[in-house]
Amino acid sequence: xxxxxxxxxxxxxxxxLPCTARAVDRFDVIYPSRLDxxxxxxxAGLELGNLSYILLVNTGSTPISAAETSQITFxxxxxxxxxxxxxxxxxxxxxxxxxxxxxxxxxxxxNHALLNLIGAGEVFRVTTxxxxxxxxxxxxxxxxxxxxxxxxxxxHLGNRKASFETVVGFHLSTGVSLxxxxxxxSTSNEVVAATPMTWGKLKSLYR
Numbered sequence: 001x002x003x004x005x006x007x008x009x010x011x012x013x014x015x016x017l018p019c020t021a022r023a024v025d026r027f028d029v030i031y032p033s034r035l036d037x038x039x040x041x042x043x044a045g046l047e048l049g050n051l052s053y054i055l056l057v058n059t060g061s062t063p064i065s066a067a068e069t070s071q072i073t074f075x076x077x078x079x080x081x082x083x084x085x086x087x088x089x090x091x092x093x094x095x096x097x098x099x100x101x102x103x104x105x106x107x108x109x110x111n112h113a114l115l116n117l118i119g120a121g122e123v124f125r126v127t128t129x130x131x132x133x134x135x136x137x138x139x140x141x142x143x144x145x146x147x148x149x150x151x152x153x154x155x156h157l158g159n160r161k162a163s164f165e166t167v168v169g170f171h172l173s174t175g176v177s178l179x180x181x182x183x184x185x186s187t188s189n190e191v192v193a194a195t196p197m198t199w200g201k202l203k204s205l206y207r
Contacts, residue, residue: 005046005047005137006043006045006046007047008046008047008048008049008051008110025060025100026188027056027057027058027064027160028185028188029055029057029164029185029188030057030105030118030183031114031166031184031185031186032114032183033182034166035168036168036178037169037177037178038171038179040172041172044138046176047135048133048134048135048178050106050130051110052105052114052131053087053111053132053133053134054087054105055103055104055105055114055132056098056132057104058102059187060100063097064098064157066097068096069157071156071157071158072089072156074086074155076153077152078150078151080149082140083139083145083151085134085136086134086135086137087132087133087155088133090133094127094129095131101121102123102125103118103122104125104126104127104132105127105132106128106131111180113182117184117185145170147169148170149168150165150167151165151168152164155188157188160188160191163186163189164184164186169181
């Protein structure tokens with residue numbers, strides 16, 4: 001059976017730039033806590049085009065630079081084998097710098113609900129291209145799954161991490177659509193590096 005991967009709202013390049021971690025001021029992530037995905041039987045998945053899966057909000061006191069945004073990485077764990085949710089950074093460094101109090105992302109009708117959680121005094125700046133988008137995949141071969149899958153996501157930026165969960169409801173349909181059913185907001189926390197433990201120090205803890 002030929003599997004189809006659907007793409008919504010166009011195509012853009014995916015860019016991955018390696019960079020060493022540096023100190024980054026605070027940031028929040030506005031994300032969909034629930035997505036509902038409708039696809040025909042036998043579909044491989046869906047990739048967002050020129051619209052964002054999440055918004056990145058600078059809640060610190062200094063700009064987040066292009067060099068810093070190029071550090072962004074994602075970890076994602078699925079509750080069901082074979083299902084994937086892969087955030088796409090894309091179009092670096094076109095959306096940086098991000099000024100204090102600024103939220104960035106590409107928003108259209110489909111993901112307009114993300115704007116509901118922009119705080120008082122914060123300013124939204126629309127970006128172009130595939131910025132902070134996502135690819136959602138089903139197992140191979142397709143099982144025509146109907147139900148929900150939980151995805152736990154960590155966004156790493158410099159020395160900070162924002163953790164959140166997106167629940168995706170999979171539905172069979174004759175057409176292809178994606179609904180941002182509910183949205184939420186996550187605040188980043190500083191990631192503290194583990195302190196090396198010597199054998200002498202370890203023994204002293206148990207005396």
